[in-house]
Amino acid sequence: MFDDLDKVLLRFANLSEQELNAVHEKLEIVNISKNEYLVQDGEIADSIAFIQSGYLRVCFNHDGDEITRDITSVNSFITALTSFITRKPSFEIVKTITDCELMIIKRENLNYLYQTYNNWQTIGRRIVEEMFVRSQKRIYSLLTSSAEDRYKFILEEKPDMLKNIPLQYIASYLGITSQSLSRLRRNVYKQ
Amino acid sequence: MFDDLDKVLLRFANLSEQELNAVHEKLEIVNISKNEYLVQDGEIADSIAFIQSGYLRVCFNHDGDEITRDITSVNSFITALTSFITRKPSFEIVKTITDCELMIIKRENLNYLYQTYNNWQTIGRRIVEEMFVRSQKRIYSLLTSSAEDRYKFILEEKPDMLKNIPLQYIASYLGITSQSLSRLRRNVYKQ
DNA sequence: CTAGTCAATGAACATTTGTTAAGAAATTTG
DNA sequence: CAAATTTCTTAACAAATGTTCATTGACTAG
Numbered sequence: 001m002f003d004d005l006d007k008v009l010l011r012f013a014n015l016s017e018q019e020l021n022a023v024h025e026k027l028e029i030v031n032i033s034k035n036e037y038l039v040q041d042g043e044i045a046d047s048i049a050f051i052q053s054g055y056l057r058v059c060f061n062h063d064g065d066e067i068t069r070d071i072t073s074v075n076s077f078i079t080a081l082t083s084f085i086t087r088k089p090s091f092e093i094v095k096t097i098t099d100c101e102l103m104i105i106k107r108e109n110l111n112y113l114y115q116t117y118n119n120w121q122t123i124g125r126r127i128v129e130e131m132f133v134r135s136q137k138r139i140y141s142l143l144t145s146s147a148e149d150r151y152k153f154i155l156e157e158k159p160d161m162l163k164n165i166p167l168q169y170i171a172s173y174l175g176i177t178s179q180s181l182s183r184l185r186r187n188v189y190k191q
Numbered sequence: 192m193f194d195d196l197d198k199v200l201l202r203f204a205n206l207s208e209q210e211l212n213a214v215h216e217k218l219e220i221v222n223i224s225k226n227e228y229l230v231q232d233g234e235i236a237d238s239i240a241f242i243q244s245g246y247l248r249v250c251f252n253h254d255g256d257e258i259t260r261d262i263t264s265v266n267s268f269i270t271a272l273t274s275f276i277t278r279k280p281s282f283e284i285v286k287t288i289t290d291c292e293l294m295i296i297k298r299e300n301l302n303y304l305y306q307t308y309n310n311w312q313t314i315g316r317r318i319v320e321e322m323f324v325r326s327q328k329r330i331y332s333l334l335t336s337s338a339e340d341r342y343k344f345i346l347e348e349k350p351d352m353l354k355n356i357p358l359q360y361i362a363s364y365l366g367i368t369s370q371s372l373s374r375l376r377r378n379v380y381k382q
Numbered sequence: 383c384t385a386g387t388c389a390a391t392g393a394a395c396a397t398t399t400g401t402t403a404a405g406a407a408a409t410t411t412g
Numbered sequence: 413c414a415a416a417t418t419t420c421t422t423a424a425c426a427a428a429t430g431t432t433c434a435t436t437g438a439c440t441a442g
Contacts (some may be wrong), residue, residue, distance in 0.1 A: 060331065062331075062335045067331065067334050067335050068334075069327065069330055069331060069334070081320075081323065081324075081327070082323075082324045082327050085320045085323070085324060086324070092327075121312040121313075121316070122312075124316060125312070125315060125316045125319065128316065128319055128320055128323060129272075129276045129319055131323060132272060132273075132276070132319060132322060132323045132326060133272075133273045133276060133277070135323060135326040135327065135330065136260065136272070136273050136283075136326065138330055139260055139326065139329055139330060139333065140251065140253075140258065140260060142330065142333040142334070142366065143258050143259075143260070143333070143363075143366045144253050144258050146427095146428070146429095147428080147429075148428085166389070166390090167389075167390065168388095168389065168390080172334075175333065175334045176428095176429065176430085177429080177430060177431080178389080178390070178391090179390090179391075179392080179429090179430080179431080179432095180428085180429050180430070181390090182390060182391045182392075183391085183392080183393095183428095183429085184428090184429090185391090186391085186392090337397095337398070337399095338398080338399075339398085357419070357420090358419075358420065359418095359419070359420080367398095367399065367400085368399080368400065368401080369419080369420070369421090370399090370400080370401080370402095370420090370421080370422085370423095371398085371399055371400070372420090373420060373421045373422075374398095374399085374421085374422080374423095375398095375399090376421090377421085377422090
């Protein structure tokens with residue numbers, strides 16, 4: 001049941017059986033249907049979710065539309081990290097795109113793990129670091145490539161996303177309107 | 192001498208006099224002139240620098256030009272973080288824009304602090320977290336606003352950058368060519 | 383099944399940014 | 413200081429993306 005999570009955690013630090021069990025006990029397992037909020041606008045993010053299955057997005061409201069900062073899927077962690085870190089109301093929202101199975105850990109439980117097991121400090125740091133590395137890549141892709149090239153990248157590297165995620169969210173993730181995405185797809189597929 | 196650094200560190204965690212001194216001893220103080228490398232392409236980043244004065248940029252080579260991911264100045268930390276984290280050769284380079292005074296801490300010294308003082312684990316995490324929050328804001332600004340609006344933001348919020356940083360680097364940071372920046376400046380100032 | 387809603391596409395025109403090439407201005411070097 | 417180099421600007425045209433509005437297609441509630 002915790003196999004996927006354990007595998008990911010062990011990539012981050014060499015946790016003992018006991019340390020793994022410690023987190024298992026603290027997790028809340030949640031099945032949540034599509035288009036539900038994990039974090040609402042203005043709410044303080046007080047948990048981190050591990051994605052057992054499904055797709056979620058982190059976005060924010062800008063002049064009436066939702067701008068997608070990130071789309072995340074199986075075996076990743078997700079939260080409105082800026083709010084989680086600063087403990088201030090989130091300007092970002094976290095929302096399911098499809099039905100999801102999540103394992104949720106609350107901030108107080110995470111803090112408990114930090115204080116009890118030194119290894120967990122490392123894990124916490126490494127999870128955030130990995131989110132950061134991911135974020136770097138995103139900045140470079142926005143700075144250097146056209147929306148069309150970014151689309152082609154998804155097409156080749158993450159084709160599952162195109163099967164499971166409505167195109168409007170893909171468009172927003174690429175930083176363009178859905179009309180532009182339609183036009184661009186026409187070009188890509190006619191070639 | 193360490194006043195600025197101490198002030199920043201104390202914002203991150205409640206360090207004792209002893210814990211502050213511990214880092215002072217481990218710092219290397221460096222004066223470095225403009226256009227020098229802190230991290231070269233392919234090198235493994237093994238230190239983090241605190242900027243006492245001056246401007247630096249983190250960028251990477253893309254088809255012959257340097258794409259600027261970040262420009263950083265006084266009272267901030269800078270490194271090729273992805274390389275620092277993963278301990279793999281850096282695809283990013285770190286370079287001074289102006290003459291700089293830096294306080295540099297090597298990875299092994301940072302690790303020593305992590306292991307010796309529990310508070311320092313927190314500091315390390317918080318420094319990375321802050322870099323992350325910064326990175327989020329950058330993604331949203333790239334996704335939601337035009338180059339012109341991003342320029343106006345710098346004009347209003349960071350006018351010192353425009354005084355001290357060559358426009359070509361500003362252009363690269365904005366994600367446009369320097370020709371486009373010239374054109375855009377003409378519009379902004381004529382209004 | 384059907385009406386109603388939401389998602390995706392399409393087309394025409396506008397705006398933003400890129401590209402190329404040239405020249406002006408500023409800075410560095412001898 | 414003068415030449416050389418680098419940085420910044422300008423202009424004309426091209427390409428990418430936005431905007432508006434209409435249409436089609438898919439999904440959902442009753």
